[in-house]
Structure formats: C-alpha cells, structure tokens
Amino acid sequence: MSARHCDRHDPLGTDLDGVLTNEESGFDLKSLWCEEGRIVEEFVMEQPIPPYLFAFAVGELGFREVGPRTRVYSEAVDGVLDAAAREFAGTEEMIRQAESLFGEYEWERFDLLVLPPSFPYGGMENPRMVFLTPTVIKGDASGAQIVAHELAHSWTGNLITNKNNEHFWLNEGFTTYAERRIIEVVQGEDIAALTIGNGWRGLNEEVERFKDNMEYTKLKNNQEGVHPDEMYSRVPYEKGFQFLWRIEHQIGRPAFDEFLKKYIATFKFKSIDTGIFLDFLKANVHGIEKDIDLQLWTEGTGIPPDAHEPVSNLYIKITSLANDFKLGRIPREDEVASWKGQEWELYLKNLPRAVEPSQVLALDARYRLSESKDYDVKVGFLQLAISSRCRDYYGEVEKTLKEVGRMRYLRPLYSDLVQGPGNEEDKILAERVFAEARECYHPIAQGVIEAIFAKHV
Numbered sequence: 001m002s003a004r005h006c007d008r009h010d011p012l013g014t015d016l017d018g019v020l021t022n023e024e025s026g027f028d029l030k031s032l033w034c035e036e037g038r039i040v041e042e043f044v045m046e047q048p049i050p051p052y053l054f055a056f057a058v059g060e061l062g063f064r065e066v067g068p069r070t071r072v073y074s075e076a077v078d079g080v081l082d083a084a085a086r087e088f089a090g091t092e093e094m095i096r097q098a099e100s101l102f103g104e105y106e107w108e109r110f111d112l113l114v115l116p117p118s119f120p121y122g123g124m125e126n127p128r129m130v131f132l133t134p135t136v137i138k139g140d141a142s143g144a145q146i147v148a149h150e151l152a153h154s155w156t157g158n159l160i161t162n163k164n165n166e167h168f169w170l171n172e173g174f175t176t177y178a179e180r181r182i183i184e185v186v187q188g189e190d191i192a193a194l195t196i197g198n199g200w201r202g203l204n205e206e207v208e209r210f211k212d213n214m215e216y217t218k219l220k221n222n223q224e225g226v227h228p229d230e231m232y233s234r235v236p237y238e239k240g241f242q243f244l245w246r247i248e249h250q251i252g253r254p255a256f257d258e259f260l261k262k263y264i265a266t267f268k269f270k271s272i273d274t275g276i277f278l279d280f281l282k283a284n285v286h287g288i289e290k291d292i293d294l295q296l297w298t299e300g301t302g303i304p305p306d307a308h309e310p311v312s313n314l315y316i317k318i319t320s321l322a323n324d325f326k327l328g329r330i331p332r333e334d335e336v337a338s339w340k341g342q343e344w345e346l347y348l349k350n351l352p353r354a355v356e357p358s359q360v361l362a363l364d365a366r367y368r369l370s371e372s373k374d375y376d377v378k379v380g381f382l383q384l385a386i387s388s389r390c391r392d393y394y395g396e397v398e399k400t401l402k403e404v405g406r407m408r409y410l411r412p413l414y415s416d417l418v419q420g421p422g423n424e425e426d427k428i429l430a431e432r433v434f435a436e437a438r439e440c441y442h443p444i445a446q447g448v449i450e451a452i453f454a455k456h457v
C-alpha cells in the first residue's frame with residue numbers, strides 16, 4: 001500500500017520519508033528487502049478472508065486521522081481529503097455502536113479510501129480498508145450511510161461469508177439490515193425509516209425491471225450460465241432486508257438481537273449457504289416456519305405479501321407531499337426546510353414517472369435540484385426530467401454522465417434515455433455521450449451500459 005525506497009541499509013520498518021510505517025499501514029510488515037532491482041515486501045494479516053475481499057490500492061495517497069482506528073485516505077486533490085475527514089468524523093461512534101449490536105470488531109483497523117470518480121460502486125468492504133466512491137462525500141455527513149453499510153460488512157459478509165453468489169443475499173440482506181440498525185442509533189428512527197422507504201421503492205423498481213426474468217427476484221437463485229454483473233440488483237439487499245425485518249417483527253427485537261449475536265458468534269470466519277442459515281434459524285427460533293413462509297421468502301419470486309413499507313411521521317409526510325405534486329402542488333419552503341438528501345430522494349422516488357415539462361421546470365426553479373451536490377438528489381431529478389422529456393436539462397445529464405462512473409447513477413440515466421417509444425433523439429444523445437465518456441468508465445460499468453444499449457437500441 002505504499003512505495004518504499006530501496007535501500008539495503010534501512011532497517012526493517014524504519015519510518016522512511018513520505019511513506020507509511022509498519023504501524024501506520026495497519027498491516028504487519030514482516031520483511032522488506034531488495035532483490036534483483038525489485039523491492040519485495042511481505043505483509044501478514046492474521047484474519048482469514050475469502051479471495052474477493054483481497055484488494056490493492058496503488059496511488060499517491062494522503063490521509064487524515066478521523067478516529068483512534070480510522071484514517072481517511074485519498075489522492076491529495078481538490079480538498080477531497082478535508083471534505084472526507086469532515087464527512088466521516090463520526091466513524092468511531094458508529095464502530096462502537098455496531099460493536100454493542102453485533103459483538104467485538106475483529107479487524108483492528110477500519111480505514112477508508114476515497115477512490116477516483118470512475119469507481120463503479122458506492123463502496124467495497126475490503127477488510128481493514130473500505131473503498132468508497134467520491135460521490136459519498138455530500139457535505140452534510142449523510143454520506144455516513146454508505147460507511148455504515150461497509151462497516152456492517154465487518155460482521156455480515158466479511159466474518160460470515162456467502163458460500164457462493166447464489167446466496168449473495170446472506171451478505172447483502174444482513175448488511176442492509178445491520179446498516180439500518182446502526183443508522184437508527186446514530187441518526188435516529190426517522191432517518192432509518194427514510195432509508196427503509198427508499199429501499200422499498202428501489203425493491204419495487206427492481207421487481208418491475210425484472211418482470212420478464214423473475215428468477216432474478218429470488219433471494220436464493222440459480223446463476224448457472226449467468227454473468228453476476230447481469231443480475232446484480234437491489235434485490236438481495238432490499239428483499240433480504242425485508243425478510244430479516246419480517247422475522248424481527250415476528251419475534252420482537254430483543255429476541256432477534258439475541259439471535260443475531262448468536263448467529264455471528266456461531267459462523268464467524270466461515271462460509272455458509274441459505275440452507276445452513278434456515279436450519280440455524282429454525283433450531284434457535286422454535287416454530288418460526290409456522291409463522292413465516294420461509295420457502296416463499298427465500299425461493300419465491302417477487303415481493304411476498306407480508307413484506308411492508310416503513311411507517312414514520314416523516315415518511316408519511318414526504319410521500320403525501322409527493323402525491324400532492326400529482327395535483328400540481330409544489331411543497332412550500334417551510335415544508336422542506338429541514339430536508340437533506342435522503343428526504344429529497346424519497347420525495348423524488350415517489351413522484352409519477354413522467355409529468356408535464358412545465359412542472360419539472362417549476363420544481364427546479366424553486367429548489368435548484370439540478371444543481372444539488374448530492375448525486376442521489378441530482379440524478380433523481382434528472383431522471384424525472386428525462387422521463388418527462390424536459391430537454392432543458394439534457395446538458396446537465398450529459399455533464400453528469402461524464403463526471404461520475406458510479407453505476408447507481410449511470411444505469412438509470414442511460415436506461416431512461418434509451419427506453420420507451422418515440423425518443424430517437426434521446427437514444428442518439430445517449431450513444432454519443434457513451435462513445436465520448438466510455439474510456440473514463442470502469443470496465444464493469446462499460447459492460448453494464450453496453451447491455452442496456454443491446455436491450456433497447
């Protein structure tokens with residue numbers, strides 16, 4: 001993780017100018033020597049991990065301390081480090097809260113690395129050093145939600161790992177559940193309910209997207225002959241969350257918390273599948289199979305009838321304001337005064353897919369959503385503009401597609417441009433922008449966008 005000078009006279013682990021020391025790197029550097037003109041380093045990590053969690057980060061990196069076991073690293077450009085340090089100042093508090101919920105943090109360091117904009121995901125839970133998209137820096141500490149997710153993986157995913165990708169929900173459903181429990185403690189019940197609500201909308205959208213391929217809406221699924229990137233979606237996250245939330249509601253939170261701690265302690269540093277989880281659930285929560293149709297939840301398609309939306313005053317207020325928009329009413333300033341990104345995201349997600357272009361312009365004239373620094377808000381608004389064929393914003397759409405490489409934003413923007421009848425102009429725009437921006441995207445993102453074009457163009 002660092003470049004080191006090649007000098008045989010430097011004692012092992014010496015603090016060399018501008019490079020990380022043994023202690024700083026968070027790894028146990030066992031040896032360092034030069035061999036035939038090459039620098040050879042050996043690092044040792046005691047905890048076992050599956051291969052997909054092994055990653056290199058190579059670059060000219062700086063860092064800021066944000067907690068006793070956390071540093072934020074990034075390329076030292078454009079004030080990113082300072083902004084990231086502010087955004088993630090509450091990380092240690094989150095780790096402590098997570099430990100009280102799920103047991104001791106087993107990985108010693110919890111460092112964060114902010115990557116360049118081409119990183120195709122929100123985050124990647126590499127143990128000891130989480131990788132993050134720069135779009136997570138929103139300026140209001142709400143980006144902590146992704147950090148809560150990657151932190152939760154320290155227990156669910158990294159400690160207990162799915163045996164293979166057909167049981168991916170064991171990683172992501174549990175982690176989404178754990179993330180929201182952390183958010184509930186550090187940001188409050190209302191914000192947790194908003195994230196559940198945004199997830200609920202997302203799950204419904206994914207089930208609609210896969211209506212011709214319902215196999216992809218199962219928690220446990222058959223991926224033989226299927227490229228994992230093709231079926232990657234919010235389903236294992238949000239349907240998995242809903243399943244665990246359903247069990248929590250059935251048996252009550254204290255009993256579920258006790259079950260969760262026992263589950264983590266029993267299977268830590270092991271890989272398991274859905275059957276092993278269900279056997280453990282039935283053995284520890286007697287009679288659960290009579291109250292919840294476990295087979296329907298894990299092997300059925302779509303959303304089971306006993307799944308449910310969150311209920312909170314803030315959630316109801318936002319969704320009802322979104323309903324008012326259908327009647328032409330834009331929220332008043334006092335109604336949105338306390339809104340941050342998550343509130344706007346939920347509001348936008350609950351609007352009709354397409355409205356009159358004049359309504360899009362009126363909403364933006366009042367709240368400048370097209371200029372938001374929070375991409376969840378900005379892209380949610382631009383999607384509304386595209387679906388409503390409000391072409392005043394297509395310049396901003398193009399700019400956005402050329403400055404971020406996170407698939408969470410690329411996928412919906414390209415999809416909305418190319419799908420539906422009578423939008424030849426939009427398809428031509430999408431193809432031109434992709435041709436110009438393609439080289440800046442990660443190969444995984446390139447493949448996903450090519451698949452969108454293959455389906456619709």
Ligand SMILES: [Zn+2]
Nearest residue numbers: 149153172175
């Ligand atoms: Zn995850």
